[in-house]
Amino acid sequence: MKKQDISRSIEKVDSREKISGAAAFTSDIKLDGMHYAKSVRSPIPRGRIKQVNLPSLPKGYVVVDHRDIPGENVVKMIHDDWPVFPKTEVAYIGEPILLVVGPDKEKVAELADAVEIEFEELEPTFGFTNSAIDLHYDKGDPDRAFETAARTVSYEYETGYQDQAYIEPQGFVGYLDEGTYTLVGSIQCPYYVKNAVLATMAADEDDVRVIQAPVGGAFGGKEEFPSLTATQLAVALRKVQKPIKFIYEREEDMIATTKRHPSKVRMEAALDENNNIQGLRAHVGLDGGAYLGLSGVVLSRGMLAATNAYTIDNVWVDGDVYVTNTVPNGAFRGFGAPQMIFAIEMFIHHVAKEVGEDTYTFRTRHQVSQGDLTSTGGVYRDPIILDEMSKKAEEISDYHRKRKEYEDPDTFKGIGMSWFLHGCGFTGSGEQEKIKARVKLKKDADGTVRILVAAVDMGQGPKTTFRKLVADVLDLPLEQVLFPYPDTRYVPDSGPTVASRTMMVVGGLLARAAKDLKESWREGEVQEAMQRYKQPDYIEWDQDRMKGDAYPAYSWGVNVVEVEVSKVTYEVDIKHVWSVYDLGKAIDERIVLGQADGGQAQGVVGLGYLEVMEHEGGALKQKNLTDYIIPTAVDMPKTENHIMDNPYPLGPYGAKGVGELTLVGGPPAVALAIEQAIGRRVRKAPVTPEYIMELIHNG
């Protein structure tokens, strides 16, 4: 029997329990004797804690703070600057200082409100001044490219905060199981949580167990932040010795959890006498917020995308993370790339306009081809089908005709196109040296195969696609392959669910383990198959100099967006989005199409136009879903998405990364459409009606 194409969609395995409301999310879990925890937060952006005045606590109610920590008072990530509970100083409004824990939820909230903390206020820092991380790389001879330039053009670009706005707020339920800290929660990275808790509790490997509950959306927001709530909860469990539910309310989630970094990107191009870009200089600035967290890695991914889908021979890129007394910023789908891709896509257009060239021809001339060197001097080894993709996108959107028609400024209509890449998996040798992913398949005597990995289904579908993949390799029915929710007691560390690595890297290892198992299959026996990540031999990466192959593979995309801007209110009607993606091979077409629509909702509509978040003196002005506006069904345009097959030899069935790709190119596509509609150069996203008015009035 001929096998069906792996891309052919199947029913998502968890759809029914989610539609019916039967799936037990973290906040749906109830345990006997369950207590509740609530944070008391800093009301000021920076200050010393002088004194904590507690209300009188009824029996059974306790306060948990830094004095209760048995191990390190550090949320273990990359840097050691983020405390579990601050001891002497607070660094942002909303920073959790202590927990009130007790058996009655209302009473806990009441007591938390009654805690009074006296501070000595200190001068807070805001803006792009206080650099804590600076990175640099270069390629070719950028100095010479600028010295010999016929002309140079430079521009600056900005993007704002973006909140992940998952509909399920952050949360854990924790309990002690014969002395083992057991944490069930809404998380992307079970082992990040486990390792953080181990350090804070000074516990032994077996004393901490982390289990993923169904995750109600994450988008990066549940990558590093849960390590903070989990460590706080573990400290509370040790003190209280009762099961505790610790769920953030929406406003707490908005003011205190990591967001997308606001950015400022300065770009400068050196052009030769034929208007070819012979050199590019860029500076990427990210507002890191109060603690560094993952900001350095976000900066690095942003900087690496500096040349996007263009080949430029001489490149100089600097970047800084600035520490400020604002909410810490961190992972959000795209991880620095959306900020950079917005800047470079807008810049390429602005350079073309500056030198009086047709933007489309100008871009095409600089477009990357297979065999070219990447921004860091690595090689684009695999076939690049960007020509075919943009042709397809132009055809389905009628791009060229509309582009011409909307040149008439009276139409107030515009069409914009972005093309972009996204590096798949961890940067450089991260997979090999830091993550060291391991996966396991376990076969029972009855032939049932269990997938044991730490990869999390947060809606993007690995519960379905991993089973599909393994069942396909093993020639088994889907029902015979199971994928239980990851539990660190049973699953090896296959790495975090981030960086568009789940299918390509973890799925790739699973496909190989499945192949091994198939070849050694013995009826009626219990068997295991393990695989460990091995970096492709050809990858060479120098982390200190940021040189070489930053990623083993790249996914590619084209977005076209059509808009009409109101002449009266400057509101933007995003009429349609057309997209073409090369993600190697879709393991399930419908799931990938769902990623596409969802990524565009966050990228084109959200970051590009609609979602505004700002702070004033460190206080976020948008604190809930009433004033932080995310797209509704009315805001979302129609979409048409095409997936091109371009299998990557080392991906399972050729699959590369998907999740982030669908977001990263959105903002410039809509901004370029608005730029055409209003006849002004757009340098900021989101392109709000207020900003449009400013551009129109200031000329």
Add this chain to the structure above:
Amino acid sequence: MADITFTLNGERITLREEPNLRFLDVLREKLNHTGAKEGCGEGECGACAILLDGHIVNSCLLPLASVDGRDVVTIEGYRMTERYQMLEKAFIEEGAVQCGICTPGMMIAAESMLRENPDPTDEEIRHGLAGNLCRCTGYNMIIAAIRRAAKEGEGLW
């Protein structure tokens, strides 16, 4: 404390409780009906939607007292119906479910909408869903699912 009597998923019940309790908490904490989810607690996201006398209501804004003498249907009751089966099938076939936290609320919104307008246009579906936030799907697949359910389930609503 007050006696509050209402019909929950076809069954008449009386509770002696504080009348100002949030109905969402009553459902989730006291009645073990966790299909309605709390996303924002301020009536913005629709994850806690239920049907009150057949119309969609956010239960996080609803005091217990307001359900006295009325008919409440939650996803736990709605999932026993033929209409639910039709919508479920369509949601699955159109890929309308990602993380699933908003999905029970979306089902309630779809029921409420189709009850009033069994043959909605895409525009009408968009407006009908405007009170329910989804951060994963970009809505188009949900809209397609409701369109499909309305078509294939002709006569059900």
